[in-house]
Amino acid sequence: MTNVKGLWAFIGALVLLLLAVTWAWYQSSGKLQPAAIVGDVTISEAEYVSALKQKFGKQVLDDLVNREVVFQEAKRLGISADPNQVERELAQIRDSYGSRTDSEFQQALQKQAGTTVDALKREITYQILLQTLATKDISISDDEVLKVYESRAERYTRPMQLRLWQIAVASQKEAEQVQAELKQGANFQTLAKERSIDSRTAAIGGDLGWVSLRDHQLPDEAWNAIEKLKAKENSEPVKVDDNYVIYHLEQSREATQRSFEEVKEELRREIAFAQVESLDTVLERLRKSVGVQISGQMPH
Template structure:
């Protein structure tokens, strides 16, 4: 339940590609979740003449029509499939009087923000990783919850099953500590010691990390790892061990790592006390219900068939 960043990162590339075509087709026209798509006004992107140049290179134009044809060929089928799914889900929910409230959407968005330092960081990350704006993410969450509600509407999960899950998965409910770390990796111990010496002279850690760190994954961000959990499998244990010994803003001694030596600085520390409250129990109940329900991809197929969804143009099959 804590690894929301990884979960969303998995689907990022495809979603980003599909959204390029979405934005061109809708010309930035947005609707509230669950509402039918608006008609496209005459002055929108759809009304651009096919021969209108969208770019010029060395005197040669790239026409709008060619761009749209390429986008349609590459992403059109995926985008159309998403649109069909959402419309079929909307019709099914309307027929069964199944709804999702704004409060339920806000609760889900709050749950997704676990592991992020702030709401702003969460939305910025969604934009960078998935290409999703705040309104697009809201729409995505709306249809996700609506589909889950359809899948689990006749599923019962007892209190005893919730308690059994808690008993069987104690690791999910342990308190844990997070450390906000800066890290720089240097090739030799001498370079690491010089890095520390320069910090004592007043140099900024982030600036030095950008200039000297050989860790390409973190150097561009000034070595900022953000908040990492004490049991994070992607952080070497010896770095966490070093972090435990530091006071806020203190810098470590050189720590041996695979490619040399690391220097870390502890910017902040926070402890999360996991309490099993009603919100946690509700999330467990929801996960257990989904495990009992028809798989969501299978349910979408069934809903499409019930509402006779048909793709009319062969190149969108």
């Protein structure tokens, strides 16, 4: 669960689950509004939903069943997901967006995956519980876990991070004007919205989010100026490509190292997970344990 690309794969399943919610809504509603009108032809919601069900129906239903099976079996066995691990996995996905603000993260999730932070947390919880159920009978010694931890120490290190804002302008003269206004007490974020020409950050007050030292997101000349700053200070104008940029350091986070004791059980589960049979086999076994009956099929 520490692989961000793997976590992104989980989001795809959420999109399919949302389709199932759509079907349920329309089936329970007496309203059959047009889904689209093309020239003189109307495509009804019933046709739209039927096409979705025909194309994705089995996969969506299997996903819904699998999730319910995992949550029920975990509850029966008294197994729960560590809330701290859920938050760490969520933070990894958030960071994959480029350390954006919470608002940006929520908007990006909605736009790109059609989901919410709460739904994503539930998906992460499902994956953790599935991994735990799949590995509960596999024994991995502390010595084996420690060896893997020591070989991957850098994976559990978070470098120092800085919360940065920026104002980018087209000329040195304009940068000096902005700098003078800041020294006179002008609000940095307000000036960023009014004067910055960086399309990605201007509308949000120049917010670059949390950035790690030597992150490739920023050039070396920027870091040379930023490293000298204290919290709440602004940099001198920095020439970046054809523009001039003033940076503001809002706050910083010191580098951290997660200890072996903190990650031991999480890593033990990960090592064990590499030894399990296929997930299809695991899920089929869980289905039989809980009991599943699909409409038109025999219970299994």
